[in-house]
Amino acid sequence: MATATAKLRGGRNRQRHEAQDADAAHDSMRRCLAGGGVLPKARMIRFVVDGGGALVPDVDERLPGRGFWLSADKDALKKACSRNLFARAARASVLIPSDVVERTELLLARRCINLVALARRAGQAVQGFEKVRDWLRSGRVGLLLCAADAGAAGRAKMGSLAGAVPVVTALTAGELGAAAGREHAVHVAIEPGRLADRIDREGQRLAGFRATTS
Missing domain, CATH: 3.30.1230.10 (YlxR-like)
Incomplete structure (x- = not known):
């Protein structure tokens, strides 16, 4: 299940980069x-x-x-x-x-956190497995954030629910929690719109920076 989800996420990211290049x-x-x-x-x-x-x-x-x-x-x-x-x-x-x-890296992460916090204050974001799951099922999600240090099983389950929704896994549970106004957060959903697009952009930059091969 986790392997299939990883492949699906990789496909989403490739499509996202292709779309960015096309634009x-x-x-x-x-x-x-x-x-x-x-x-x-x-x-x-x-x-x-x-x-x-x-x-x-x-x-x-x-x-x-x-x-x-x-x-x-x-x-x-x-x-x-x-x-x-x-x-x-x-x-x-x-x-x-x-x-x-x-x-x-700190500045990239802070930019992501601030944008997610902005979405939360604007009523364009929810956190927590059940709320995120409900938004996904209702087609209300433009971007899904999953904590990079979350358990593989939970990420796989949420990833399977996400379908074609872009997924960003650049932030830790502590960083997502800071954005969500609590100590930790594992899943955060963002409504479609400009904020979701900005968070996706910044999340991809942070993910790329943190995915060092050295």
């Missing part, structure tokens, strides 16, 4: 500084150099200055830092903070 005409493309590939911004992370010459992750994509783009991949950031790629691209000395990897 790239509506979302400007950027070249990854580390890998050289050209991807939609929705699958990348922007960095800038501040006035003191230090590298700063700009996950909101709002900071002034020239942007340096990396795919949402922890290994890509590590490579860019270890090979001095930011300094080469900037043609100037760039100070790499020792915690830039951890800081980037």
Whole structure:
């Protein structure tokens, strides 16, 4: 059952990325500084150099200055830092903070948490197995969030109920709980709409960053 659910989720993610790439005409493309590939911004992370010459992750994509783009991949950031790629691209000395990897992950997670909390306050989200299950059965769910550290059986069962609904498993139960206004949350459903789309985008960036292969 878990294997079948994993395959289904993998298929959903591939379809989601294909849809993102197909919509790239509506979302400007950027070249990854580390890998050289050209991807939609929705699958990348922007960095800038501040006035003191230090590298700063700009996950909101709002900071002034020239942007340096990396795919949402922890290994890509590590490579860019270890090979001095930011300094080469900037043609100037760039100070790499020792915690830039951890800081980037923290900011990505915080952005996801804040968006889920916003959906909850707007009445566009519910948490808890039974409430999420009821929303799924009524076709009211645009995005399903499952805790990354939840039990395999529970995730498999909820994944089977999700059907074609996109599933994000980037946040931990503690992080989902912070967004849901409680200590822990394992399942959170988001209504279809712009907030669900934004959470999906940010969740995929965080999932990509946390899925390091090194």
